[in-house]
Amino acid sequence: MRAWKSLLPFVLGLPVLWLIQLWAPPQIAIILVNIGVNVILAVSLNMVNGFTGQFSLGHAGFMAVGAYTAAKITLAFGESASVSPLVWNNGVFFIALLAGMGMAAFMGLLVGIPSLRLRGDYLAIVTLGFNEIIRVLIENMSWLGGATGISGVPPYTSLIWVGLGVLAAIVTARRLLLSTHGRALLAIREDEVAAEAMGVDTTGYKVRAFVLSAAFAGLGGGLLGHYILLVTPKSFTYVKSIEVVVMVVLGGMGSISGAVFAAVLLTSSLELLRGVDQYRMVIYSLLLVVLMLSRPTGLFGHREVWDFAKSWRRKRAEALS
């Protein structure tokens, strides 16, 4: 029953995504892709920064790992003469995205095991360091295109792929939050010592959340690279990591709907302000300051959209009785 319910969003979402794909003109499509990728990044970072209360600043590093892995794989497969391109391209892309996620998850494990024994600010510094190491390593590897990156990446990303990625990230995050695992993560966030005293394997849970989060960052990177047809280290600086952290904090630490909403709001507001040239960064930053001052716990706090629905239903029941 439960497993079936998790598949429901995909079954319902697919025709909708297909219609959007048919409708969207290119200038809207690229914005929707940017929004979708940012939603995937924010929701996945929320698993670490929000649910677990650990401060990670290396999300763009995992994105880079996923993007480069996926791009290398799709380029290696190339085009097929015998199989229809629809099947071949999407099949190759699926494998590439999975591999990108796997590689990013593996990197997450490598970084997570030693550093998640640390608490608080230390993790932020270690992950920030990881982000920079990945970027500098890539810049100095000529088989990864050096500082310019890999160009000529095939155009496999469609709005359907991005939409499915967004759904996968949200469903995974929600299922995680509602599971025993999620409860343990919340316990770690609220009081790590108390959680440990209650028998929660704190490091183990933190590492698993971190690995899952890294995998989705890799997915975001793979999707972005196959849309702008270029994978370059300049896309994955720590500035990108900070942008994602801003989305999580603005949405409300630990709120999935908050992360989604903040990612949509911040990405689309930058696009709407395009007309005002360099002043848009001033307006954008001002917007952040005002929002954080008026809602210091983030737009949603710890709450979710479905919580509102629940309380509304309860209120109505009370009013009726």
Added chain:
Amino acid sequence: MRITRFAAVVLALSLPVQSAFAADGKILVGVIGSLTGAEATFGQSTRNGVELAASELNAKGGVKGKTFELKVYDDQGKPEEAATAMTRLVAQDKVSLVIGEVASSRSLAMAPIAEANKVPMITPSSTNPRVTKEGGKVRQYVFRVCFIDPFQGTVMAKFAKNDLKLSKMAILRDVGNDYSMGLAQYFTEKFKALGGSIIADESYKAGDQDFKAQLTALKGKKPEAIYVPGYYTDVALIARQARELNMNQPMLGGDGWDSSKLYEIGGSAMDGHYFSNHYSTDDPSPAIQNFVKKYKAKYGEMPDALAALAYDALFIAADAMGRGGDAGGDALRRALAATKGYKGVTGVITIDGDHNAVKPAVVLKIAGRAPHYAATVRP
């Protein structure tokens, strides 16, 4: 409730506002640059250069009675933002031409969009060969008005042989850097072809602090001059250590030297050396002095090479439009590809088969901790 209303407003605002086509008698030109971010000066110089060119062209009545109108978008120095801005320019604003970007990584994000939508794009200053030629295939709609990196090696070899009358040279190159390796390779080929000989070839890695071992080896061979196509930080240290070893040969380099830091670190050890660059504000040619004067009057600062190249980019486009490409698209692409001997600020420009600009480079001589115009070298 408050949140739903807020969301509704955001949604309403994000609906596409279909901009009208450029009114008759106007040519809409898109400009993409990094107006904010770490490389903000790049984008601002580019925008200033194009703006100056547009105002001059419009004052003269434009091209075939049509005036230029610019649409400038910021990309914050991010490749994905450059791609978004490019998509918006071609799909929503329907520009007939795009000028940008400075950095090759951002031009590379824009180039596939130009190709797919058949909108010509001119990058004023991206020097990476891949921008106009991907995997052995020339991109039909992408052009550049600057020379590509390796060309500077050829130029410097000519200058060394013909102007400085040198015949025995040594090379000191940065092995971890495509730019340095490319310049060194083309320098060697041209210098040998002109009858000179390379008597020593040493290498270093960017970030090294001690170059005495390589310099001592070079000193023993007694070259007349040393070609060091690296970046300014390493070059400045190399020059200082060479002077400490009493090596007084001139050193030659490329535009990687072009930074005020070169003189800060290198000090007086830099005097007497030469490097190639895109253009020089000291160049006595009237075209350049005229441009410098107009730019200073309008923006209150000296134009850098990026501004000059952006200025040339729009003028070359106007020239191509005047030759029959004013409809944009395929006609403009053909006219651009046929550009020959156009006299711009940064030299006489011809577009070659790979859509690169074939044009002269300037050589600057360092004296008194500042570069001075020494010569113009034709390809």
